[in-house]
Amino acid sequence: MDEEVDIGETEPAGDGRERRWRLAIGADDEKSSALSDTDKRLSAALDALYGDGAGDTVADPRKRRGGLGRSAPRVAQWMGDIRSFFPAQVVQIVQKDAFERLNLKQMLMEPEFLKAIEADVNLVADLISLRSVMPAKTKDIARTIIADIVAKLMQRLEQNTAEAIRGALDRSQRTNRPRQRDIDWPRTISANLRHYQAEHKTIVPEKLVGFMRKQRRLVDLDEVVLCVDQSGSMASSVIYASIFAAVMASLPVVRTKLVCFDTAIVDLTEELSDPVEVLFGVQLGGGTDINQAVAYCADRIERPTKSHMVLITDLYEGGNGQELLQRLASLVRSGVNVVVLLALTDQGRPGYDPKMAGSVAALGIPVFACTPDLFPDMMAAALRREDVSAWAAGADIKLVRAEDDSPAANP
CATH class of the missing domain: 3.40.50.410 (von Willebrand factor, type A domain)
Incomplete structure (x- = not known):
């Protein structure tokens, strides 16, 4: 995959100002000497979303409507190009624009597109909102994508949530079989100093000392x-x-x-x-x-x-x-x-x-x-x-x- 392209800092093939304008408005990109081959790929990817087709000139980008078409391989390639040129934050912005400007509700019906799209919380919301009109095959893929995003969010949030909410510890009683989160590390280290391993500069805790949890009905x-x-x-x-x-x-x-x-x-x-x-x-x-x-x-x-x-x-x-x-x-x-x-x-x-x-x-x-x-x-x-x-x-x-x-x- 290509390295991300910085429009403002990459050395241009021609005049820097012309290059930036060419990338911004997408005018006659293929004929322009101001754009390198990589720039032309970037411009084509942007024009697929923000233009009327590569090479067309439209003064107001808000009036430009491109078309990724219904060809799933082209969609996947387009997503790959966007992700190669921009960081994840920008990719998500472009995806949002694509969803609003183009008929991505139809595109989300295509499994290949779902496999290529950058997954985040907003995508979960889009998929959930469209699930009632998804064909069975696409719905299965959507569920897999949602499960993957949820698993990542659970990994990020679960431990802190459990630690913060779990029942209060009864620090007046101690146990030698504590759960990992209940270990009293200062007392455990003190009780195992004789097991210090000099060559490894560590202590082998043969005896654990921890807090006993309150029993709650x-x-x-x-x-x-x-x-x-x-x-x-x-x-x-x-x-x-x-x-x-x-x-x-x-x-x-x-x-x-x-x-x-x-x-x-x-x-x-x-x-x-x-x-x-x-x-x-x-x-x-x-x-x-x-x-x-x-x-x-x-x-x-x-x-x-x-x-x-x-x-x-x-x-x-x-x-x-x-x-x-x-x-x-x-x-x-x-x-x-x-x-x-x-x-x-x-x-x-x-x-x-x-x-x-x-x-x-x-x-x-x-x-x-x-x-x-x-x-x-x-x-x-x-x-x-x-x-x-x-x-x-x-x-x-x-x-x-x-x-x-x-x-x-x-x-």
């Missing part, structure tokens, strides 16, 4: 309800929330429920053993009825003082907004630990309804956006019944301020 377990907005704007948040729900459901120290909603409600709790199956149960798109979803979750909370509800939504309510605020206020009064996340993504500050967010914050509910890497620590703070707003401030996360004149301030 099932009825004592805290309950976590993830209530997730699955409208189109929340696609990435749904994917991350589903993965975290699957991780938490695998831990014997909390009981986890996952509820996704738009104007309908999908309870995916029974599917949490298989995160890929969870994602295939999500229905991305549609309207938003947050009030209805919160009511559904509230009805299934059995022990409010041992329950935590994380509502993940941009708060653009299509249902009864005032009733939503009253319902959230009732949950808080009953002892449920409520947190509202405006987004659970790697991106920056999300779009959300500022008025509704301020009204929710006026109830004393923390309202902010969170990245996947910070979510485990946030969840651990919530389970310890710490001040989640203080935790967020300490993590340099900007919280939504309460609306002083909001009717929710005095529900």
Whole structure:
């Protein structure tokens, strides 16, 4: 595969300014002496997406519509060229442009294209949204791609989540058969100093010393309800929330429920053993009825003082907004630990309804956006019944301020 080409720094075959213009507008590339052979390949790859065909001149790139055609080998070759010329971040931008400018919904039906495309969370969202119209063969490939992406995300997120959320350690008791995460390393090293191996400059720990875990009965377990907005704007948040729900459901120290909603409600709790199956149960798109979803979750909370509800939504309510605020206020009064996340993504500050967010914050509910890497620590703070707003401030996360004149301030 070729090395990535930097448009601004690669030595041009002719005049540097002409080269950059040729690459930008795609005019008579094949005849231009300003472009090297590599430049012409780059230009052809860009023209396939942003032009009317190689060599055509269009003044406004926004009006240029190329065509990768329906030839799967050409699609795969085009994807290979794009990935050879640009870093992964740029590849994802080009893919997004391709999806919007061209008829990639049809192209995603082609297995060869799915095998060539750069996989990320956004691709998972695209595949999930199109699964109902995919032919069986393509759906199988899509499931494999989603499973691969989910496995990589699980590998990235699972350990920290388990470590942060797992039951508190009872440090008053010790055991010589601790789990790896419970080993008391200072005491273990001290107890094994006589086994120091000078030639290897290490200690062979024949005796492990660790902390004994508190035994918790099932009825004592805290309950976590993830209530997730699955409208189109929340696609990435749904994917991350589903993965975290699957991780938490695998831990014997909390009981986890996952509820996704738009104007309908999908309870995916029974599917949490298989995160890929969870994602295939999500229905991305549609309207938003947050009030209805919160009511559904509230009805299934059995022990409010041992329950935590994380509502993940941009708060653009299509249902009864005032009733939503009253319902959230009732949950808080009953002892449920409520947190509202405006987004659970790697991106920056999300779009959300500022008025509704301020009204929710006026109830004393923390309202902010969170990245996947910070979510485990946030969840651990919530389970310890710490001040989640203080935790967020300490993590340099900007919280939504309460609306002083909001009717929710005095529900």
